Amino acid sequence: MARVMRGLVLSGGKGSRLRPFTYTGAKQLVPVANKPILFYAIEALTEAGIRDIGIITGDTGDQVRDALGDGVRFGARLTFIPQEAPLGIAHAVKIARTFLGDAPFVVFLGDNFLRGGIVPFVKAFLDSGAAAQILLTRVDNPREFGVAVLDAAGRPRRLVEKAAEPPSDLAIVGIYMFNKRFFEAVEQVAPSARGELEITDTIQKLIDLGADVRAEIVRDSWIDTGKMGDLLAANRIVLEDIQARQEEGAVVEGSTLNGRVVLERGARVLNSVIDGPAIIGVETAVIDSYVGPYTSIYHHCLLRNTEIECSVVLENSTVEGLGQRIHESLIGRNVELRGDSQKPQAYRLVLGDHSKVRVP
Numbered sequence: 001m002a003r004v005m006r007g008l009v010l011s012g013g014k015g016s017r018l019r020p021f022t023y024t025g026a027k028q029l030v031p032v033a034n035k036p037i038l039f040y041a042i043e044a045l046t047e048a049g050i051r052d053i054g055i056i057t058g059d060t061g062d063q064v065r066d067a068l069g070d071g072v073r074f075g076a077r078l079t080f081i082p083q084e085a086p087l088g089i090a091h092a093v094k095i096a097r098t099f100l101g102d103a104p105f106v107v108f109l110g111d112n113f114l115r116g117g118i119v120p121f122v123k124a125f126l127d128s129g130a131a132a133q134i135l136l137t138r139v140d141n142p143r144e145f146g147v148a149v150l151d152a153a154g155r156p157r158r159l160v161e162k163a164a165e166p167p168s169d170l171a172i173v174g175i176y177m178f179n180k181r182f183f184e185a186v187e188q189v190a191p192s193a194r195g196e197l198e199i200t201d202t203i204q205k206l207i208d209l210g211a212d213v214r215a216e217i218v219r220d221s222w223i224d225t226g227k228m229g230d231l232l233a234a235n236r237i238v239l240e241d242i243q244a245r246q247e248e249g250a251v252v253e254g255s256t257l258n259g260r261v262v263l264e265r266g267a268r269v270l271n272s273v274i275d276g277p278a279i280i281g282v283e284t285a286v287i288d289s290y291v292g293p294y295t296s297i298y299h300h301c302l303l304r305n306t307e308i309e310c311s312v313v314l315e316n317s318t319v320e321g322l323g324q325r326i327h328e329s330l331i332g333r334n335v336e337l338r339g340d341s342q343k344p345q346a347y348r349l350v351l352g353d354h355s356k357v358r359v360p
Contacts, residue, residue, distance in 0.1 A: 004052075005122065006103045007045040007076075010092050011038055011110040012058025012083050026060035028110035029067055030231060031314065033238035033296050034264065034279050036067060037225050041108045042074045048122040050106060054079045054099045056092040088196030093178075094186050102180045107199075109174030109224075113234045115241075116220040118175060124216055131181040131211035132203055135173035137218040145171035146200050148215060156207060156215050159200040170215075172200065173222050181211050228330050235312050236294045239277035255286075264299070281315070290325075305339075 011028045028038035045053055053076050057064050061082055071078035081096050093100075093107055106122065114135075125133040134156060136148055147168040149158040160167055176199065185205040192198045207213050223234045242260050246252070250263035251270075259276030263269065266283040274280070274291040281299040291297070292309025301313055304320035311329040313319065319331065321339035331337065 005050050006105040007050040007053040008107045009041050009110050010056045011064045026063050032234045034281050038110045044117045046075050047117050048119045051076050054081050054096050057082050089199035090186050090197035090202040104179045107176040111225045112174035113223045121216050125177040130214045132213045133177040134215050135175050135218050136170040137222050138169050139171040142166035142169045156213050159204050161200050
């Protein structure tokens with residue numbers, strides 16, 4: 001990879017599919033296995049040798065900047081580029097022209113997760129000398145994605161966005177590679193019906209202009225973490241690869257840890273059972289509880305007299321004294337979830353907009 005590439009990570013957007021968790025926080029900072037999903041994108045770029053990375057920010061730009069800092073922790077140099085409104089992926093790339101210059105570059109949507117990273121795809125792109133390269137993966141529900149139609153040589157011929165009758169099951173992954181011809185194409189694309197400059201329209205324009213546009217098929221797990229079920233699936237995939245460890249200050253007393261369990265700095269597990277793979281965050285306490293497989297508990301939480309499995313709990317939350325096990329759930333920041341044995345028994349709820357609750 002002799003040619004120097006740049007990276008562009010999109011971390012704007014409203015995160016409407018993850019509400020209510022994203023009313024007050026960036027969707028790209030929701031953690032997967034106790035690490036914000038945005039961090040995985042930046043780590044994938046640096047693993048591919050890309051050190052100069054632009055971060056497109058929106059309304060939650062201050063949160064994103066605070067979380068990422070200057071990039072030293074990732075071995076990268078970060079440049080923050082505000083986007084005035086969510087006007088489309090292609091618009092976000094267009095406004096980064098000064099940062100990107102004439103270098104080839106990777107566009108990585110900050111809420112996308114690709115197990116195995118992008119190293120071989122970046123190499124293939126640079127070796128090919130193509131104007132653009134898209135990543136594709138076969139999906140069971142192509143109506144929910146933009147899809148690509150390939151010609152006999154395996155080159156993209158047509159891109160279709162969320163069609164009622166998709167012509168292909170090859171979904172377009174939210175990771176793209178371009179050279180400077182992108183900017184020639186985007187100048188010839190008009191906003192879509194929703195008022196955005198679409199990345200699919202821009203790539204289609206490159207194809208129509210006769211540019212060399214290529215495709216690589218992703219065979220590892222790819223997830224767009226925009227919905228709760230997808231976030232839990234990504235959490236499960238990451239936890240499948242963790243190795244057991246206990247960081248400084250972690251305490252285990254009267255407890256059993258089975259399988260691969262990570263205890264981060266200052267975590268306490270007292271009179272409890274944890275079945276891995278699972279991760280317990282910084283300064284989190286698990287007391288008289290059961291934590292089942294594929295569960296991530298973020299920092300400064302308290303679990304007491306609780307059973308939970310296949311779930312994600314965000315920071316500064318308390319869960320205690322529930323009568324039944326929590327399963328396949330996403331619990332937000334600063335939540336208090338407590339059982340109540342008083343008579344008469346009744347549900348007392350404070351639920352945000354678009355909440356979904358199942359009660360036995």
